[in-house]
Amino acid sequence: MRLQQDIDELDRMVDTDAQKDKIRSQIRLIYREVAAMEADYARLAQDHADLHKAHTELQEMHSDFKVKAAEEKASLVRRNSYIQSQQRPRGNAEFS
Numbered sequence: 001m002r003l004q005q006d007i008d009e010l011d012r013m014v015d016t017d018a019q020k021d022k023i024r025s026q027i028r029l030i031y032r033e034v035a036a037m038e039a040d041y042a043r044l045a046q047d048h049a050d051l052h053k054a055h056t057e058l059q060e061m062h063s064d065f066k067v068k069a070a071e072e073k074a075s076l077v078r079r080n081s082y083i084q085s086q087q088r089p090r091g092n093a094e095f096s
Contacts, residue, residue: 006029010030
């Protein structure tokens, strides 16, 4: 919004035949604001790229974790089944 106000002010200066120095000063102000916005844009674009890369890496890690968790669960189920199959009913040896 600030840039638009400064451009409107420049337009008024031109319409009212303001002094060239004032118009040039307004142009320099607008230039600085545009340069700052370009720098912000470049920084935001880089931040977005960094976040996208991190997000992709986290998705890959999550996928790997899900696979490992499923493998671990299957291993535990097999181990538990084996243990249960090896257990013998406990009875009193005297009555056998």
